[in-house]
Structures are given as C-alpha cells and as structure tokens.
Amino acid sequence: MKQTITVFGQGYVGLPLSLSFALNGCNVIGVDTDPKVYDQLSHGITYQTEKHQNISIREILKEQLRQGTYRVINDGAEAVRQTRTIIITVGIPINGETPFYDHFDAACRTVGENIQAGSLVLIRSTVIPGTTENRCKPILEQLSGLKVGQDIFLAYVPERIAEGKAFEEFETMPTLIGAADEESRQKAAEIIRINSKAQIIFSDSMTAVETSKVIENLQRDANIAISQELARFAEASGLNIFEVIKLANTHTRVNILTPGPGVGGYCIPNAFYYLKAKAQELDIELPLLEKARKTNENLPKFIAEKTDALLRLRGKKLSGAKIAVAGLAMKDYSPDDRLSPAVEICKQLLSAGALVSAYDSNVSNAYPFKTETLESAMEGADALLILNRLYDGFDPTDKIQHMAPNPVIVDTRNLIDPKKLPPEASFWKI
Ligand SMILES: NC(=O)c1ccc[n+]([C@@H]2O[C@H](COP(=O)([O-])OP(=O)(O)OC[C@H]3O[C@@H](n4cnc5c(N)ncnc54)[C@H](O)[C@@H]3O)[C@@H](O)[C@H]2O)c1
Structure with missing residues (x-):
C-alpha cells in the first residue's frame, strides 16, 4: 500500500517537497490555509520556477493532481486524521525583530488536536533553537493526550534546499535528523529515504540540530557582510572585488561569497533574529553577527x-x-x-x-x-x-x-x- 504523507504549508518548501514524495510513490495531502495558495494549487497553478529532470514544477503539479497522488486541502484537521506521517513546513516570520509564531503554532495545534497514536511528526521549518522541544512537543502532547517517544513520534529535520534546486537537493543534500528517542529517529529516517539518496546524520538533540540550521544561514549572512566590506576596500584601492575574491577562493579552504545588492528571502535575513531570540533568553550578546546583519540591512x-x-x-x-x-x-x-x-x-x-x-x-x-x-x-x-x-x-x-x-x-x-x-x-x- 502507498504511504500517505500530509505536508503543512505549500510554499517554496512544502510544495516541491510534497511533489517530490508524490513522484517517489507516495500519496500526498498538501495543506495550506491561505485561500489564494489553496485555490491556485487546486487549479494546477504555481509561480515557482523549480524543475525536475527539465520538467517544470507546474507540469509536475498538474500531472500529480491528475493522477491523484497529490491533492491540496485547506482543512488541516481532515488531513491529519487521514495520515500517520505529518510534515510541518510552516514558517516563523520576523516582525520587526521579533519572531511571530502564530502560523507555526496553529499548524502544531491542528496536528495535536487530530493526531492518531503511532503517527510521526517531522518539523522541517527553520525555527528558534528549542522550539521543537519546548513549544511544539508540549502542544502535541497536551492536545492529543499522547506521549512523544511512546505513543507518537517527533523529529526535527531541517530543510536545507536552496530555492531553484529543490528537487535535486532533496535527493542529494545530506539530511540531519534530531530526535530524542530511537523510534522517532528510525521512523524519520524511513520517510527521508523515500526521496533522498544522501547521507543521514543523527543527533539525539533536536535543539542542537535546530541551532545548526540557524547557524548555516547565519554564516552566509556574515560571509556576505564581509564581502560587502571588502568590496568597499577594493573600490577605494581601484581593484575589481570579483577578481580579488575569485583569486582568494582558489585556496582550498577559502570560500568568500560575492557582494550584491543585499540579502533577501525567508531564510538568511531571519537567521540572526532567530538566534538573537534565544540569546536574549540566555543573556548572551552576539555583536559580530548583529553587525553583519545591520551591514546587510x-x-x-x-x-x-x-x-x-x-x-x-x-x-x-x-x-x-x-x-x-x-x-x-x-x-x-x-x-x-x-x-x-x-x-x-x-x-x-x-x-x-x-x-x-x-x-x-x-x-x-x-x-x-x-x-x-x-x-x-x-x-x-x-x-x-x-x-x-x-x-x-x-x-x-x-x-x-x-x-x-x-x-x-x-x-x-x-x-x-x-x-x-x-x-x-x-x-x-x-
Ligand atoms: N524557501 C526556502 O528556500 C527555504 C529553505 C530551507 C528552509 N526554509 C524554511 O522552511 C519554512 C517554509 O518556508 P517557505 O519558503 O516554504 O515559506 P512559504 O511562506 O513559501 O510557505 C509557508 C506556507 O505555509 C502556509 N501556512 C501558514 N499557516 C499555515 C497553517 N496553519 N497550516 C497550513 N499552512 C499554513 C502559508 O500560507 C504558506 O503558503 C520556513 O521555516 C523557512 O525558513 C525555507
């Protein structure tokens, strides 16, 4: 029998992830609460530009809808009741400098209220360190009356794709799985192996994996800020920064990113504020990373x-x-x-x-x-x-x-x- 997977959030991560599972033999229910996203996807419309083996994501969407291996619904409760594997890709935006949890919490609550014993929940959103253990797990346990590690299973599995390379990187990017118990780890790995041929690295600390995901993004933010500062120096010296960086990057341990008009998208600009939210709790300062963020902003x-x-x-x-x-x-x-x-x-x-x-x-x-x-x-x-x-x-x-x-x-x-x-x-x- 085909594995059925529910994916919460049908955006830049959730849609290609859902279609990738559908292409690999699963039945996928995509859940999105935004009426525009729901309406467009149910009519086979997406403006994403991902491709898989030269076929556009729009064509893949239409074909999987036609075959019935992918469907989109806006009723998350119904989707959770129909599946034993639930993946959350709903993000945590930053308002000003503060994380806004409402969408993410709502998705966790819908899962908690409807989850059946034996189900697995994978959190793939990028989150503030500690979120899966201290926020998501209590919501799931309190609302379901079920215990993580005994009755239901939970893992933090960060999504590491770059937009534009989603289908390729689901397959080839090493995957981190953080889970506190062995059964959650093994069940998570079974799902990941459906569309990934890459190495899986396990950790028994969900928070360590969450932190590693945030710092992956943060190192790019800081690296780009460095390249901006070097660009000003090169300009004053009458040098071409692109040539200078290309020369430096011939060193096998150097990888300086190139300067541009700034840093955008969901991931990199938010990373500093995710770490800062946790750092404030811990009374830790992050002056270098803060300076890098402000440079880019x-x-x-x-x-x-x-x-x-x-x-x-x-x-x-x-x-x-x-x-x-x-x-x-x-x-x-x-x-x-x-x-x-x-x-x-x-x-x-x-x-x-x-x-x-x-x-x-x-x-x-x-x-x-x-x-x-x-x-x-x-x-x-x-x-x-x-x-x-x-x-x-x-x-x-x-x-x-x-x-x-x-x-x-x-x-x-x-x-x-x-x-x-x-x-x-x-x-x-x-
Ligand atoms: N975009 C990327 O390249 C990328 C890469 C790696 C990780 N991530 C992380 O993945 C997560 C998702 O990013 P994205 O770019 O796909 O965001 P997105 O905004 O494109 O998609 C999120 C979707 O979730 C939907 N949603 C909101 N509340 C919901 C709910 N309660 N139930 C169901 N759906 C709901 C929204 O309508 C939206 O369509 C974020 O945490 C992001 O940091 C993104």
Whole structure:
C-alpha cells in the first residue's frame, strides 16, 4: 500500500517537497490555509520556477493532481486524521525583530488536536533553537493526550534546499535528523529515504540540530557582510572585488561569497533574529553577527545613495529622475520577492522622489512601479540599476542607447562589460 504523507504549508518548501514524495510513490495531502495558495494549487497553478529532470514544477503539479497522488486541502484537521506521517513546513516570520509564531503554532495545534497514536511528526521549518522541544512537543502532547517517544513520534529535520534546486537537493543534500528517542529517529529516517539518496546524520538533540540550521544561514549572512566590506576596500584601492575574491577562493579552504545588492528571502535575513531570540533568553550578546546583519540591512540604502551620488556627478539627482531597475526578486533567476533587497531599493528610490520603473520576468507579484517589459523600464531612464540576473545570458547593454543622455549604470551583479558601454555612460559596479 502507498504511504500517505500530509505536508503543512505549500510554499517554496512544502510544495516541491510534497511533489517530490508524490513522484517517489507516495500519496500526498498538501495543506495550506491561505485561500489564494489553496485555490491556485487546486487549479494546477504555481509561480515557482523549480524543475525536475527539465520538467517544470507546474507540469509536475498538474500531472500529480491528475493522477491523484497529490491533492491540496485547506482543512488541516481532515488531513491529519487521514495520515500517520505529518510534515510541518510552516514558517516563523520576523516582525520587526521579533519572531511571530502564530502560523507555526496553529499548524502544531491542528496536528495535536487530530493526531492518531503511532503517527510521526517531522518539523522541517527553520525555527528558534528549542522550539521543537519546548513549544511544539508540549502542544502535541497536551492536545492529543499522547506521549512523544511512546505513543507518537517527533523529529526535527531541517530543510536545507536552496530555492531553484529543490528537487535535486532533496535527493542529494545530506539530511540531519534530531530526535530524542530511537523510534522517532528510525521512523524519520524511513520517510527521508523515500526521496533522498544522501547521507543521514543523527543527533539525539533536536535543539542542537535546530541551532545548526540557524547557524548555516547565519554564516552566509556574515560571509556576505564581509564581502560587502571588502568590496568597499577594493573600490577605494581601484581593484575589481570579483577578481580579488575569485583569486582568494582558489585556496582550498577559502570560500568568500560575492557582494550584491543585499540579502533577501525567508531564510538568511531571519537567521540572526532567530538566534538573537534565544540569546536574549540566555543573556548572551552576539555583536559580530548583529553587525553583519545591520551591514546587510543597510545595503539598499547604500545603493540608493550611491545612485544619487552618481547622478549628481552628472548634474542630476534622484528626486525627479527616472530610474530603471532590472530585478525585483531576492536573488538571480528567482520568483521569490520576500524581504527582497531589490524591492527595498525601489522603495528607497521612490521615497527620495525618483520615478521608478522596475522589470522582473520571474516575479508574479504586482507592484505599482513594475513594468511589462525591460524596454519600457529603460526608455528615457536616467539610471539603470541591475539587481538580478533574470536569465542565463541576461545583458541589457543593447538597450542603453534608449536611455536619457549621459546615463548612469549601476551593476550589482557583475554582468556588464564596461568596454561595451556608450562612452557617455557612467558605470559603477558594486
Ligand atoms: N524557501 C526556502 O528556500 C527555504 C529553505 C530551507 C528552509 N526554509 C524554511 O522552511 C519554512 C517554509 O518556508 P517557505 O519558503 O516554504 O515559506 P512559504 O511562506 O513559501 O510557505 C509557508 C506556507 O505555509 C502556509 N501556512 C501558514 N499557516 C499555515 C497553517 N496553519 N497550516 C497550513 N499552512 C499554513 C502559508 O500560507 C504558506 O503558503 C520556513 O521555516 C523557512 O525558513 C525555507
């Protein structure tokens, strides 16, 4: 008989994870409480751009819906009653600097109220260290009257995929399983082996695994902040930071990330605040990591101010200028505009009085300043900000001739060859 799995949350993690299990022979019930997500998915619509063996996630979704191996519902209670394996991928957003648990808690409560004896719960969301042991487990036990490790089973299994590589990385990324008892560990491993060929590493501390997931993200945040500081140093030295980093990275133990317009998406910007929430409980300070986070948060402002300074050298200024923006997503090729520095840069430009026209072929969300084509965004613009690589080979150089005279080009992605620019263009690379 086919294994049935319920996955709470059908977003960037939950949907590809569900479809990956469906492709590997399971019946999957995807639960999402957002009526828009539920409605779109039940009609076979997703704007995610994941691919599996060159087949788009939208095609996979349609096919699995057709076969009945995947279905989406908004009634989590019903889904839990129909399955013995429940995976939670509902996130904990940060409001200001504070974790907002409501969605995550609601999912845990629905599971706790409806879970049957013998069931397994896997938490795959990224969480504040201690959440599974001290928050999720008590909710499950109190609401079900069942005991973890005896009647029901619980493990923390962080999701480590990068958006855009989900199907590949479910299969190839080593998986961490944190669980306090042997039965939970073994049951969790059986589920993970369904769609993973990679190594499984066990820990009997769920909190250790949760902390490791947060610091994986944090090291990227700090690494990117380092690259930004080095970029300022290289600029002042008249050096190309991309070349300098490439040279340094030839050392087998060095891996410096490249600078860009900032850090966005769900994972990396939240990581510091997840650790800080726990650190405050422990009365521990995290000054270096805090500085790195603030450095990255400040980048959109830096880019907007840099654009203004470059315009001023041309006798213009942001106020009243037309600014074309290429890229709204949080990273290259991505449809994900959550906490996107590109969106924040647009807001900074707008608040300085600029007229912003932004183009991104991958982002489905509407913005008042979004245009249908890159041509219309660049037509007559005083400056062009390249914030993302929209597709392989993306290069807007040939459209610069349609910009205003003496245009300013700001390249945060190392895409433009300055030798190909018209001589009157002023060029700045991060
Ligand atoms: N996006 C990534 O690349 C990535 C990678 C690794 C880990 N993570 C972690 O995975 C988790 C999910 O991230 P995401 O990017 O998929 O988020 P997402 O916002 O895309 O998806 C979460 C979904 O959960 C739904 N939801 C909210 N409350 C619910 C409830 N009570 N029951 C059912 N569904 C509910 C939301 O409507 C949303 O569609 C987060 O903890 C994130 O940090 C994300």
